[in-house]
Amino acid sequence: RKTNQPTRRRTMTRPRLLRLAAIAAFAACGVFAPCAGEDVGNDVDESSSASAQKAPPLSSAVSLTADNFDERTKGKTVFIKFFSPFCEHCKEMAPAWEELAKDWIDHPVGLAGEVNCIEEQRLCRKHGIVGLPTLLYGDPTSDMEQYADGKSAGELRSFAEKTISVPVCSPGNLDGCDNDVRSKLEEYLSMSAEEVGKLVEEAEGKIADAEDEFDRGFKEMQARYDELALEKEIAKARTRDRIRMMRELQK
Numbered sequence: 001r002k003t004n005q006p007t008r009r010r011t012m013t014r015p016r017l018l019r020l021a022a023i024a025a026f027a028a029c030g031v032f033a034p035c036a037g038e039d040v041g042n043d044v045d046e047s048s049s050a051s052a053q054k055a056p057p058l059s060s061a062v063s064l065t066a067d068n069f070d071e072r073t074k075g076k077t078v079f080i081k082f083f084s085p086f087c088e089h090c091k092e093m094a095p096a097w098e099e100l101a102k103d104w105i106d107h108p109v110g111l112a113g114e115v116n117c118i119e120e121q122r123l124c125r126k127h128g129i130v131g132l133p134t135l136l137y138g139d140p141t142s143d144m145e146q147y148a149d150g151k152s153a154g155e156l157r158s159f160a161e162k163t164i165s166v167p168v169c170s171p172g173n174l175d176g177c178d179n180d181v182r183s184k185l186e187e188y189l190s191m192s193a194e195e196v197g198k199l200v201e202e203a204e205g206k207i208a209d210a211e212d213e214f215d216r217g218f219k220e221m222q223a224r225y226d227e228l229a230l231e232k233e234i235a236k237a238r239t240r241d242r243i244r245m246m247r248e249l250q251k
Helices: 014-027 046-052 069-073 088-102 121-126 153-163 179-189 193-250
Strands: 077-083 110-116 134-138 145-147
Touching: 069 110, 077 088, 077 153, 088 110, 088 153, 134 153
Parallel strands: 077 110
Antiparallel strands: 077 134, 134 145
């Protein structure tokens, strides 16, 4: 005789739920692709959950966080890897990135850093990170450019030597500017925020004027193009008619 017994339900610990949520957020198709989450079929106990959510630290690359990003990158030309510890592609390029980072320890100009997007989600969103790994380089105080070339140690090193060894010219790093640009930046720095804002508005107005002028010129060219195209078709039609009549006379 069968008896009704209560179904035993397996409960998840909070660390396991957090881990699954992190992997789902950063490894799911279409979110931070091409990340691939590691196998989560086995239970994660309380003692191992904290270490499971953190990437093994690299000894040479500067670990950047929301708290130290501005301080550690100030005045530097940077090459930064945004990654997830659960991303297979990130794991594959980790040795090459470590080799690169060794060259830039305590460098006076360049900095090779990395951001763990599991632990620093806001920082990654701030820099518009969509896929992992993503490599950005340039001036950390403005829009950095994305590196899209080879990811071998040799290719990364070659690119870094040509790119981040050069000081970035910016308001926070005047030593990287030539005399003319430095003089202009110093002039801006001596102004109030309101005065600089007006200059920005004027400059943006000039950009808008240039766009308007281009649009007007383009429309004029388009109108002339349409006129010439019509004239061409009319001329071709008339010529075909004459050819047809001449051929009829040859019969």
